[in-house]
Amino acid sequence: MDGFSENVYVLDHPLITHKISILRDKRTGTNEFRQLVEEIAMLMGFVALSDLPMKSVEVETPIEKTETRVIAGRKLAVVPILRAGLGMVSGLTALVPSAKIGHIGLYRDEKTHKPVEYFCKLPNPIEERTIVVCDPMLATGGSGIDAITQIKRHGGRKIKFVCIIAAPEGIKALSLAHPDVQIYVGNLDRCLNENAYICPGLGDAGDRIFGTK
Numbered sequence: 001m002d003g004f005s006e007n008v009y010v011l012d013h014p015l016i017t018h019k020i021s022i023l024r025d026k027r028t029g030t031n032e033f034r035q036l037v038e039e040i041a042m043l044m045g046f047v048a049l050s051d052l053p054m055k056s057v058e059v060e061t062p063i064e065k066t067e068t069r070v071i072a073g074r075k076l077a078v079v080p081i082l083r084a085g086l087g088m089v090s091g092l093t094a095l096v097p098s099a100k101i102g103h104i105g106l107y108r109d110e111k112t113h114k115p116v117e118y119f120c121k122l123p124n125p126i127e128e129r130t131i132v133v134c135d136p137m138l139a140t141g142g143s144g145i146d147a148i149t150q151i152k153r154h155g156g157r158k159i160k161f162v163c164i165i166a167a168p169e170g171i172k173a174l175s176l177a178h179p180d181v182q183i184y185v186g187n188l189d190r191c192l193n194e195n196a197y198i199c200p201g202l203g204d205a206g207d208r209i210f211g212t213k
């Protein structure tokens with residue numbers, strides 16, 4: 001798809017794209033921005049979790065007994081990359097309320113644009129869980145790559161990365177560094193600028209979610 005590896009899914013869904021268009025608008029305030037990030041995360045999670053393993057169970061309807069299916073085990077972890085990824089957690093856990101939540105703290109150095117780690121706390125054990133790493137922005141890919149490297153060091157294996165907007169540079173870097181990871185992208189943007197911001201993008205996702213500057 002789009003010349004990327006087969007593990008890259010650019011969703012480009014009308015509902016998602018419509019909401020992302022409102023996020024992009026610089027006039028959109030913090031309250032609406034936060035609400036939309038949550039809604040987009042839920043819509044994207046719905047797609048990203050469509051291959052969750054299932055098992056058969058028997059239930060008795062008011063009419064008869066029947067064989068049906070439920071999600072096998074309670075084995076999901078949601079891992080936001082701080083800060084901006086936090087805005088996506090409520091949307092994803094609304095879909096799977098029993099999910100455990102880990103946190104990875106990273107910020108991009110303003111000059112080098114390289115990620116600097118400051119926190120990592122993950123559910124333990126993590127080996128058997130499907131892990132959904134979330135961050136609204138995939139720019140150079142440095143933060144996503146580092147976060148997933150950390151998760152793998154802790155034993156994580158089944159990893160999905162969900163981002164709202166990505167630059168081609170970030171998708172390529174992430175899928176090269178972690179070819180086993182499924183990458184779900186809401187909208188694919190044009191390129192990075194000289195400050196490694198996504199164009200046209202939406203600006204600084206963390207600042208817009210938390211009302212900081």
Ligand code: PRP
Nearest residue numbers: 082083084107108139140141142143206
């Ligand atoms: C933003 C964003 C990603 C990262 C993406 O975080 O939320 O984590 O940049 O850029 P990359 O793909 O080039 O690494 P930022 O560093 O601004 O931290 P914040 O969320 O705390 O504001």
Ligand code: URA
Nearest residue numbers: 139197198203204205
């Ligand atoms: N981080 C953001 O929040 N926005 C960008 O465009 C790039 C990195």
